Amino acid sequence: MSVQQALRLASLPLALGLTVWLAGPGLAAEPGKITIVLPEELDIVDPCHASRSNIGRVVKQNVTETLTEINPDDASVTPRLATSWERIDDRTWRFQLREGVVFHDGTPMDAEAVATSIQRTLNPNLDCEIRTKFFGNTKVTPKVVDQYTLDLVTDEPSPILPTMMGTVTVQAPSTPMDELTREPIGTGPYVFTSWTPGQDVVLTRFDDYWGETPEVEEVTFIWRAESAVRAAMVATGEADIAPSIAPQDATDPEMDFSYFDSETTQFRIDMDFPPLDDIRVRKAINLAIDREAFRGTILSKDVVPAAQFVVPGVNGHNPNLKPYPYDPEQAKALLEEARADGVPVDTEIEIIGRHANYAGVTEALEAVLAMLQDVGLNVTLRMTEVGEWNDIYTKPYAEDRGPNLFHAMHDNNNGDAVFTVFNKYHTDGAQSVISYPELDEIIEKATVAVNPERQELWQEAFRMIHEDIVSDVMMFHMIGFTRVSPRINFTPTISTNSEIQVSTVTFKD
Amino acid sequence: MRPDGRETALGAYLIRRALHSLFALVGLIMLVFFMARLTGNPADLYLPLDATLEARQEFNQRHGFDRPLVEQFGTFVAGLGTGDLGHSIRKDRPAIEVVLEAFPTTLALAVATMPVAIVCALVVGALAAYRPGGAFDRVASVGSLVGASAPDFWLAISAILLFAVTLGWLPTSGTGTVWHWLMPVAVLALRPFGMLVQVVRGAMIGALSSPYVKTARAKGVRESTIIFVHALRNAMLPAITVAGDLATSIVNGAVIVETVFGWPGIGKLLIDSIIQRDFAIIQAGIFVTACVIFLMNIAIDLAYAVLDPRVRHA
Numbered sequence: 070m071s072v073q074q075a076l077r078l079a080s081l082p083l084a085l086g087l088t089v090w091l092a093g094p095g096l097a098a099e100p101g102k103i104t105i106v107l108p109e110e111l112d113i114v115d116p117c118h119a120s121r122s123n124i125g126r127v128v129k130q131n132v133t134e135t136l137t138e139i140n141p142d143d144a145s146v147t148p149r150l151a152t153s154w155e156r157i158d159d160r161t162w163r164f165q166l167r168e169g170v171v172f173h174d175g176t177p178m179d180a181e182a183v184a185t186s187i188q189r190t191l192n193p194n195l196d197c198e199i200r201t202k203f204f205g206n207t208k209v210t211p212k213v214v215d216q217y218t219l220d221l222v223t224d225e226p227s228p229i230l231p232t233m234m235g236t237v238t239v240q241a242p243s244t245p246m247d248e249l250t251r252e253p254i255g256t257g258p259y260v261f262t263s264w265t266p267g268q269d270v271v272l273t274r275f276d277d278y279w280g281e282t283p284e285v286e287e288v289t290f291i292w293r294a295e296s297a298v299r300a301a302m303v304a305t306g307e308a309d310i311a312p313s314i315a316p317q318d319a320t321d322p323e324m325d326f327s328y329f330d331s332e333t334t335q336f337r338i339d340m341d342f343p344p345l346d347d348i349r350v351r352k353a354i355n356l357a358i359d360r361e362a363f364r365g366t367i368l369s370k371d372v373v374p375a376a377q378f379v380v381p382g383v384n385g386h387n388p389n390l391k392p393y394p395y396d397p398e399q400a401k402a403l404l405e406e407a408r409a410d411g412v413p414v415d416t417e418i419e420i421i422g423r424h425a426n427y428a429g430v431t432e433a434l435e436a437v438l439a440m441l442q443d444v445g446l447n448v449t450l451r452m453t454e455v456g457e458w459n460d461i462y463t464k465p466y467a468e469d470r471g472p473n474l475f476h477a478m479h480d481n482n483n484g485d486a487v488f489t490v491f492n493k494y495h496t497d498g499a500q501s502v503i504s505y506p507e508l509d510e511i512i513e514k515a516t517v518a519v520n521p522e523r524q525e526l527w528q529e530a531f532r533m534i535h536e537d538i539v540s541d542v543m544m545f546h547m548i549g550f551t552r553v554s555p556r557i558n559f560t561p562t563i564s565t566n567s568e569i570q571v572s573t574v575t576f577k578d
Numbered sequence: 579m580r581p582d583g584r585e586t587a588l589g590a591y592l593i594r595r596a597l598h599s600l601f602a603l604v605g606l607i608m609l610v611f612f613m614a615r616l617t618g619n620p621a622d623l624y625l626p627l628d629a630t631l632e633a634r635q636e637f638n639q640r641h642g643f644d645r646p647l648v649e650q651f652g653t654f655v656a657g658l659g660t661g662d663l664g665h666s667i668r669k670d671r672p673a674i675e676v677v678l679e680a681f682p683t684t685l686a687l688a689v690a691t692m693p694v695a696i697v698c699a700l701v702v703g704a705l706a707a708y709r710p711g712g713a714f715d716r717v718a719s720v721g722s723l724v725g726a727s728a729p730d731f732w733l734a735i736s737a738i739l740l741f742a743v744t745l746g747w748l749p750t751s752g753t754g755t756v757w758h759w760l761m762p763v764a765v766l767a768l769r770p771f772g773m774l775v776q777v778v779r780g781a782m783i784g785a786l787s788s789p790y791v792k793t794a795r796a797k798g799v800r801e802s803t804i805i806f807v808h809a810l811r812n813a814m815l816p817a818i819t820v821a822g823d824l825a826t827s828i829v830n831g832a833v834i835v836e837t838v839f840g841w842p843g844i845g846k847l848l849i850d851s852i853i854q855r856d857f858a859i860i861q862a863g864i865f866v867t868a869c870v871i872f873l874m875n876i877a878i879d880l881a882y883a884v885l886d887p888r889v890r891h892a
Contacts, residue, residue, distance in 0.1 A: 112666075112668045112669040112670075113668075113669060113670050120626065121626070193636075196637070196640075198625075198626055201625055201626055201628070201629045201633050202626040202628045202629070203628075205628070205629060205630045205632075205633055206630065249670050266676075266679060266842070267679065267680065267683075267842025268753075268842065291752065291840070292840060293751055293838075293840045294837045294838075294840070294846075295735065295837060295838045297735050297738070297739070298735070298738060298750055298751050298838060298839075298840065301738050301739060301742055301743045301750045301751075302750050302751065304743050305742055305743055305746065305749075305750055307749060307750055307751075307752075454853065455623070455853055456617060456618050456622070456623055456853065456854075456855055457618065459622040459623055459627070460618050460619060460622055462627065463622055463627065464631060465631075479627075488628070492627070492628050499627065499628065499629065499630060499631065500627065
């Protein structure tokens with residue numbers, strides 16, 4: 070019998086009595102109400118920043134909804150506030166809006182209201198993250214056709230505008246245009262009831278919601294930075310869902326579920342600096358890493374070795390690419406070949422990582438360090454904090470930086486590879502260290518193409534990156550862990566990092 | 579001596595201290611202002627990674643981060659005149675509002691913790707000093723050293739796992755009822771308690787072997803009176819100094835307890851703001867904390883004067 074079990078038995082009668090006595094508000098769960106505990110508090114609550122995960126998890130599809138919704142399994146675009154859409158011409162998409170939808174303040178949702186909301190999201194004075202993240206290069210002008218028909222006109226051909234509208238949250242016209250709101254009003258199944266900064270956010274069910282009435286009547290969001298505490302809260306019943314906990318806290322198979330959280334980890338090879346400018350060295354680095362060794366040890370056994378930066382299900386994912394095998398002999402041979410050709414293989418290479426990027430990151434990088442040293446490379450490791458890491462990750466780069474392997478984690482649960490490929494691999498991409506005109510051309514063609522050609526072009530881009538250019542050391546498609554109380558049903562998806570649809574939560578009888 | 583001599587001396591002392599603190603405060607603000615801005619580019623942290631270079635430049639322009647540092651400082655000082663300690667971009671609120679919201683939480687934690695630590699340390703330290711080298715003394719010494727050295731994040735999480743999850747006696751975290759205070763205060767009090775026990779014990783051993791105690795014993799005064807009235811009063815002076823130091827450090831050091839137990843205090847706010855380069859909150863937070871610490875230091879000096887007549891007449 071373990072110590073924990075012994076303690077539990079010994080204290081059972083005492084604990085029962087004390088627990089019953091101590092149970093007050095917050096310790097006992099009330100019917101129809103749930104509590105969700107998140108890691109990071111939101112600083113602002115305006116849904117035009119819903120692409121930021123700590124805000125999106127609270128408001129997206131709960132308080133405010135989007136015109137379309139991206140199916141996480143296959144990136145298909147499904148109706149939400151829009152019922153159908155068609156491409157009128159190269160730069161115009163026509164959306165049919167759902168009738169009979171009202172905002173929480175009673176105003177009806179129509180084309181006028183949606184147009185206003187889109188203009189607000191794209192208002193440069195507001196600095197909305199949705200605009201910066203997805204519409205930085207795309208100018209969209211809404212045009213009202215009739216009460217429930219809205220045209221969206223773009224300055225450049227935009228074949229995936231319906232996908233992109235899956236990110237734009239629709240708010241009531243009464244929302245102030247030039248300042249952020251602290252009481253978002255949307256069309257979603259839950260009304261934003263209260264926000265006590267530092268304490269909680271409460272949402273209450275909206276009786277005039279257009280869709281199916283959800284089971285949960287009231288949801289309270291609270292925050293605890295420490296994963297062990299979040300897991301403990303669900304274990305004691307103080308909370309019902311902890312959407313992300315660390316692997317070492319996911320110890321209860323009854324309550325804990327793992328899920329692909331759409332994040333992928335990799336090393337960006339800084340190819341400007343010898344010896345990393347030699348493809349043999351880059352391939353050797355890939356072959357020197359035993360990816361299988363991480364599974365079930367430092368990382369969860371469910372992580373999947375990756376061959377590209379997007380997860381399966383995102384449009385453009387290439388199912389034919391295989392991760393590099395573990396072949397240290399071949400790695401050594403390649404390095405010898407390069408050395409014989411005069412490549413300065415023994416130059417010190419720096420691995421750069423970020424503290425607390427994910428659970429176990431420091432240990433994982435130390436393991437990679439050892440694996441690279443085993444094949445004869447001269448490597449060191451530097452862990453940085455997030456500000457410095459951002460600086461190194463993004464242009465402009467320091468001139469004197471030296472050869473480095475930059476460890477990064479990226480998520481794309483917005484349905485299309487364009488949100489990844491441009492920034493990471495195009496000559497003008499903000500985090501790109503490469504410049505290949507051939508690749509640029511494919512990226513530019515894919516950006517304005519439609520499926521199936523679009524998908525084929527993205528797949529070719531990933532193939533080129535993985536096999537011809539080798540600008541990356543891809544590591545893993547990552548796993549998240551959720552703890553769910555036995556009194557409810559909730560299934561996490563790859564979107565769970567960005568949104569938690571409370572309307573999908575049901576109570577077990 | 580003039581009848582109001584003491585008041586004038588006290589008044590002059592307070593004014594001197596206040597000016598001294600003001601000087602230090604100004605220096606601190608300048609230091610924080612410039613050092614914070616030298617840590618890097620806030621645009622990279624506020625904007626998503628996907629933001630274009632133009633978006634970043636435009637952001638810096640709009641918020642004045644591309645102006646020369648001295649000009650930025652000038653704008654800040656001008657704002658100070660109107661009581662404006664800056665606007666937090668991240669929280670879209672005046673920085674002083676955010677700071678004043680968080681500060682009472684930490685203050686409450688400190689106010690609850692220090693008396694607990696002090697009282698327990700006085701009792702344990704006095705009893706340990708009574709028979710130096712005895713069984714109680716040894717246990718108390720080891721225990722207090724362990725308490726002073728144990729890492730608080732480990733203590734906090736272990737306490738939660740034991741008392742909340744396994745035993746179900748207490749809530750895991752958060753604020754609300756008296757029960758929510760037990761673990762945070764206990765964890766936070768352990769290090770001050772540990773350190774103070776050592777100080778009290780040392781001072782008490784000295785006091786208990788002094789001539790006036792021998793006299794009191796010869797006069798037949800009760801043992802408990804000797805320990806807890808005569809000797810302790812003299813041993814309190816060094817304890818107050820250390821306790822004062824510890825109290826001011828709790829204001830900053832409660833960050834771990836705040837983080838683990840989910841208390842929205844100033845410690846966590848400052849750490850998060852530093853990581854996120856929220857300059858306005860860093861400045862406002864340090865400003866308010868510094869003011870409070872200066873006030874606490876002055877209060878400790880006054881407490882000393884109350885307790886020790888020798889200081890008063892110096």
